[in-house]
Amino acid sequence: MAVTSIRSLSRETILALSAGALLVLFTVVGFASNRYHQKRTALALEWYARGQADLQAQDARHALRAIDDFRTALIYSPENDRYRLNLADALIAAGHLDAARTYLLNVWDDDSENGAVNLDLARLAARNGNTSDALRYYQSAIYGRWESDAEPQRIQARLELCRFLLSHGRTGEAQGELMALAGSLPSDPSLHTEVAKLFLQAQDKLHALDQFRAALRLDPKRLEALLGAGEIAFQTGDYRSAERYFGRAVAEQPNDARTRSRLSIARLVLASDPFESRLSNQERSARVQQAFERALARLEDCAHIRGESLPSSSASPLLDLQQLYARAEKMRPQVRVGNLLRNPDLQTSALDLAFEAEELAAQRCGSPEGLDEALLLIASAHRGSEL
Amino acid sequence: MAMSVPPNIPDISQTGGPGAGRAAELPLAPRQVRSEWLSARLRAVRRAAMAEENLFLLLAVIIGLFSGLSVVLFRITIDWTRIALLGSALAPPWWRVLLVPTLGGLVVAILVLTLFPLVRGSGVNQTKAAVYIYDGFIPFSTVIGKFITCALAIGSGQSLGPEDPSLQIGAGIASALGRRLNLSREKVRLIAPVGAAAGLAAAFNAPISSVLFVIEEVIGKWTAGVLGAIVLAAVSSVTVIRLFLGSEPLFRIPAYRLVHPSELLVYAALGVAGGLASLLFVKILSFARPRVRKLAEWTRYFQPAVAGLAIGIIGLWFPQVMGAGYDSMDQAMHNQYAWQILAVLAALKILSTSLSFTGGAPGGMFAPTLFIGAMLGGALGGVERHFFPALTASVGSYCLVGMGTLFAGFLRAPMTSVFMVLEVSGNYSIIVPVMISNTIAYLISLKYQPTALFDLLSRQDGVDLPSMEELREESPLLVEDAMRPAGGTVLQEDDSLAAAVRKSDSWPGEHVPVSHWDGTWSLIAKDVLKKEAAVRERDLLRTILPVSERVPVIHPDQPLYVAMRRMGEWPLLPVIHRAAFTRLQGVISLEDILRRYRAARIGD
Numbered sequence: 001m002a003v004t005s006i007r008s009l010s011r012e013t014i015l016a017l018s019a020g021a022l023l024v025l026f027t028v029v030g031f032a033s034n035r036y037h038q039k040r041t042a043l044a045l046e047w048y049a050r051g052q053a054d055l056q057a058q059d060a061r062h063a064l065r066a067i068d069d070f071r072t073a074l075i076y077s078p079e080n081d082r083y084r085l086n087l088a089d090a091l092i093a094a095g096h097l098d099a100a101r102t103y104l105l106n107v108w109d110d111d112s113e114n115g116a117v118n119l120d121l122a123r124l125a126a127r128n129g130n131t132s133d134a135l136r137y138y139q140s141a142i143y144g145r146w147e148s149d150a151e152p153q154r155i156q157a158r159l160e161l162c163r164f165l166l167s168h169g170r171t172g173e174a175q176g177e178l179m180a181l182a183g184s185l186p187s188d189p190s191l192h193t194e195v196a197k198l199f200l201q202a203q204d205k206l207h208a209l210d211q212f213r214a215a216l217r218l219d220p221k222r223l224e225a226l227l228g229a230g231e232i233a234f235q236t237g238d239y240r241s242a243e244r245y246f247g248r249a250v251a252e253q254p255n256d257a258r259t260r261s262r263l264s265i266a267r268l269v270l271a272s273d274p275f276e277s278r279l280s281n282q283e284r285s286a287r288v289q290q291a292f293e294r295a296l297a298r299l300e301d302c303a304h305i306r307g308e309s310l311p312s313s314s315a316s317p318l319l320d321l322q323q324l325y326a327r328a329e330k331m332r333p334q335v336r337v338g339n340l341l342r343n344p345d346l347q348t349s350a351l352d353l354a355f356e357a358e359e360l361a362a363q364r365c366g367s368p369e370g371l372d373e374a375l376l377l378i379a380s381a382h383r384g385s386e387l
Numbered sequence: 388m389a390m391s392v393p394p395n396i397p398d399i400s401q402t403g404g405p406g407a408g409r410a411a412e413l414p415l416a417p418r419q420v421r422s423e424w425l426s427a428r429l430r431a432v433r434r435a436a437m438a439e440e441n442l443f444l445l446l447a448v449i450i451g452l453f454s455g456l457s458v459v460l461f462r463i464t465i466d467w468t469r470i471a472l473l474g475s476a477l478a479p480p481w482w483r484v485l486l487v488p489t490l491g492g493l494v495v496a497i498l499v500l501t502l503f504p505l506v507r508g509s510g511v512n513q514t515k516a517a518v519y520i521y522d523g524f525i526p527f528s529t530v531i532g533k534f535i536t537c538a539l540a541i542g543s544g545q546s547l548g549p550e551d552p553s554l555q556i557g558a559g560i561a562s563a564l565g566r567r568l569n570l571s572r573e574k575v576r577l578i579a580p581v582g583a584a585a586g587l588a589a590a591f592n593a594p595i596s597s598v599l600f601v602i603e604e605v606i607g608k609w610t611a612g613v614l615g616a617i618v619l620a621a622v623s624s625v626t627v628i629r630l631f632l633g634s635e636p637l638f639r640i641p642a643y644r645l646v647h648p649s650e651l652l653v654y655a656a657l658g659v660a661g662g663l664a665s666l667l668f669v670k671i672l673s674f675a676r677p678r679v680r681k682l683a684e685w686t687r688y689f690q691p692a693v694a695g696l697a698i699g700i701i702g703l704w705f706p707q708v709m710g711a712g713y714d715s716m717d718q719a720m721h722n723q724y725a726w727q728i729l730a731v732l733a734a735l736k737i738l739s740t741s742l743s744f745t746g747g748a749p750g751g752m753f754a755p756t757l758f759i760g761a762m763l764g765g766a767l768g769g770v771e772r773h774f775f776p777a778l779t780a781s782v783g784s785y786c787l788v789g790m791g792t793l794f795a796g797f798l799r800a801p802m803t804s805v806f807m808v809l810e811v812s813g814n815y816s817i818i819v820p821v822m823i824s825n826t827i828a829y830l831i832s833l834k835y836q837p838t839a840l841f842d843l844l845s846r847q848d849g850v851d852l853p854s855m856e857e858l859r860e861e862s863p864l865l866v867e868d869a870m871r872p873a874g875g876t877v878l879q880e881d882d883s884l885a886a887a888v889r890k891s892d893s894w895p896g897e898h899v900p901v902s903h904w905d906g907t908w909s910l911i912a913k914d915v916l917k918k919e920a921a922v923r924e925r926d927l928l929r930t931i932l933p934v935s936e937r938v939p940v941i942h943p944d945q946p947l948y949v950a951m952r953r954m955g956e957w958p959l960l961p962v963i964h965r966a967a968f969t970r971l972q973g974v975i976s977l978e979d980i981l982r983r984y985r986a987a988r989i990g991d
Contacts, residue, residue, distance in 0.1 A: 033631040036463045072477040106721045
């Protein structure tokens, strides 16, 4: 009956009814497809979250489960780069390095500019000892496209490249990358500190100190930077700066014995250094005498430790400690402040002998401490200098 | 508000339009004139729109939209069913893997056997049957049944695909609309393939391949009348599917490049492997299906369930074989499986799809074919990569070419197979490997399995549908096979009658062809010629030939049936050269034609 009545309708009416039906169907399908996409997105997120949880567990069993989780997430959101990279990470975590590399290469085929993919490939190549591939992918990662926070990601990639270069002894290339990096660092004390440490590894103390100082300008109490800057100043003989940095570091961390010791040495150097430019002649002569006396005492202590008698026996040939001690003993009566004030040559000879004694004692009896250490440092900084 | 007649509207009272007679008697007000003119125009437009040809094209668009919307719903329903029944995980829990396909198979069997008996099979042959047997009639209940049962079967893990059902859904919608609109029988018969193209285009998100497939497998020939409608329907449905499901292809296509020409050898090997796999697949189906169908009637309620259980057992270790498998194809294309796994998956998919199909679960063969091809291609690509890493680019390319290879070898649609890969990949540089591989697979399949899959299935079902492949492969008898050589010197219209008589003596038979200056030909009976020559031997031959009685001509390369059609009452036809209309290559008579057909029959 209904069919007959439909057949009796004109073509125009049936077409109009079809248009109406299309409209209704469009609405229904629109609603259904909307729900469908929402459901798929929700499922993708759910599996992604599971994958992340499994990946964070950091054991092989969970890593294997994470692979399935991320693969499932990718079924519902196949183009999601984040999921793809996490799948690669899961493969790596599960030890499926070949599979991870193949997978990443596929992703790379789709999007060779992707910074994150290039970085993962670089890490894999580095792990496999493939230096040329690693360098190529690191460079692509640095200049590649990043979905979010591009600059920080590029900086991290370059930092990683620098570490890789340093670990492979390619110091020159690492220095180049570090300098490029130093020029583009944001105002972040931790980054400046990190770069400074890498400069130190690359034997570039000057740039390292610059970076520590940059970090300290942004965060004056940053302990790592204070220690780093202090150490560089100490090693380069800038004991005044070293004393300043270590002093601030000790104020920040009073219980750090090593820093306290470094500070104390720096202070001793500053207090004992006869080469200090602003000293009066009286003071300088007093410091020379003090250094001379201390060096003699150090020789005596050293001889005592080694079981040697310093008064020479005429029967046996003289040992170097005994010879030096004999020379010092001979000079000792002259090394008085009054004499030293009048005779600059005596100052120089007395200091040379003191330095020689400290160095010999260090060779024979090990690293000194306290004032002896300070004298040794002064010796290494001013050997051969005129007072 | 008074409105004047626009200046470009002619005064119909002066031009004899509708109401012109009345207008001659009574002067009409301008508003009345305008209103009558407008209604006349509307009637004319309506008549034009409702004319069968135009309506057919309009209907094609509507069918495309309906089919597209239905396929969107169909795909969503399949996916939701899968998630609801098997869960959203890549590898569902074991109890679901065993229970869902089994119980799903049972429910599908009950639905098919009690409510929708016509929904068995893939849908391609059913659409062909509608075109060639049932005058384009596909009951609308089949559309509903196909939708529900296929969604349940595929969603519950049967190893079948949604494309062929989409084709039948589109054809069913088209058939219903065509019937409601009281189209002519010829148009209703043609409307089903239009819907089929729309359904397939939406399922594949690939209009060109779908149009080609319908022409290659359902209609079998290109005709201008139906081509426009098929293209319109396919484009409309694809537009709808892209609107709702996005324009991405069914799987993400990896980049393709040929690393070294020697790689083509591996693609050739893929063609061989694809051809052999296609053969194996068809042989299993041709062996198992009729035997399963012979089992007792009551077993049909359990056949899909048993198939489902077997697939579930396989799915415990290889869940990838369950359902259509597009996700696994995508993963294979992106190198997520080792080549050994890919080879195993290809073999297991042949087994599981054979189980599902012979078990009588409704669903399509396209997706499993693509799956097997992708896995086979990926396995070969993986082997090459393993042994000759420098010679190959991406395994994904082999997966893609493998899909086309199986499509050519198993479904035996060579043109569609090539264009499908091109259309899906959007990369025309892949055409060389695709052509090499597909051709080899197709030729192997053709050589060792003379009957194509769809023809085989229809014959198993007791229906002898026209085989498009047989039509393609058939070499018709040509005129040159039956013609006789010209017996003597050709008579020219400017010959004297006496000369013509002399020339005609060299001709066997009673009639002699005469060549005219304009490339047309006549026939003259020898006795008439002699009689006329006896009276006026110096007159020219053309004076006795009536201008209107020119004999139809034929060329040697034309099919013999064309000669037969043109023969009419003529005793013979001149066979002339295509590039020189006055050059006679031979003659052909009805006896010659029949003799040749008899000889061919004896040869058969």
